[in-house]
Amino acid sequence: MSKTSIPLKNLRGTLLLLIVAFHAFSAYIVSQPALAPAFDQPPYDWRIFPIVDNERWLGFDLFCAFQFLYLMQFMFFLSGLFVWSSLQRKSWREFLVHRFARLGVPFVIGVYALMPLTFYPVYRVTAIDPSWSAFWAHWMALPTNPTGPMWFLWCLIVLDVVGVVIYQLAPHTKQYVGPLLADAMTRPGMLFAALLCVSALAYLPLSAIYSPWG
Numbered sequence: 415m416s417k418t419s420i421p422l423k424n425l426r427g428t429l430l431l432l433i434v435a436f437h438a439f440s441a442y443i444v445s446q447p448a449l450a451p452a453f454d455q456p457p458y459d460w461r462i463f464p465i466v467d468n469e470r471w472l473g474f475d476l477f478c479a480f481q482f483l484y485l486m487q488f489m490f491f492l493s494g495l496f497v498w499s500s501l502q503r504k505s506w507r508e509f510l511v512h513r514f515a516r517l518g519v520p521f522v523i524g525v526y527a528l529m530p531l532t533f534y535p536v537y538r539v540t541a542i543d544p545s546w547s548a549f550w551a552h553w554m555a556l557p558t559n560p561t562g563p564m565w566f567l568w569c570l571i572v573l574d575v576v577g578v579v580i581y582q583l584a585p586h587t588k589q590y591v592g593p594l595l596a597d598a599m600t601r602p603g604m605l606f607a608a609l610l611c612v613s614a615l616a617y618l619p620l621s622a623i624y625s626p627w628g
Contacts, residue, residue, distance in 0.1 A: 422492075429488060436481045437563075439474040441465045453537045454552050461560050464536040486566070487613075493570055497577045498595060506578045513574045521567040529562045 440446070440463050450466045451459040501509055530553060537552060538544045561568070598605040
């Protein structure tokens with residue numbers, strides 16, 4: 415599929431809007447704790463739900479619960495959809511250089527420049543001293559460096575490296591994976607059924623062992 419594919423652009427845009435809506439509505443879901451979590455106390459839940467509002471509506475719980483089932487999985491699926499064809503067009507070195515530039519640079523800028531600015535208002539919600547200097551002292555004292563939504567980028571980098579390793583160490587797969595993917599694209603119904611079965615085999619046994627909160 416070319417870079418100018420209108421359906422692909424529409425799908426990506428729709429998913430981005432759903433992600434924004436999910437994170438916006440999560441401040442108003444009934445299942446949130448009554449009070450905003452303290453900034454400097456484990457397990458630092460504000461990293462997941464930065465803002466908690468007093469106004470709640472069960473409808474947002476239903477919306478967020480439904481999006482939670484598939485949204486990020488779909489984002490990973492779209493991000494990896496053309497990795498194999500990219501590796502066929504480029505050398506693995508060129509592919510990794512491009513991915514590190516495309517994903518690694520925004521990750522570093524996001525974590526070290528944008529995240530402190532993003533989480534400063536979160537700190538002010540429960541802060542005794544709301545000044546920037548006090549926030550920075552608390553920020554530097556955290557045992558981890560909060561990545562916020564940037565976690566998605568480093569996960570993609572890791573998966574890209576794994577994809578390159580598989581592509582290089584299993585050259586025989588090139589003979590049948592490419593035609594298999596091309597054939598699957600012409601039969602979307604069969605592709606959907608196969609993905610559904612594989613996902614069920616991966617998900618259902620784990621869901622029987624662990625609770626949703628585990």
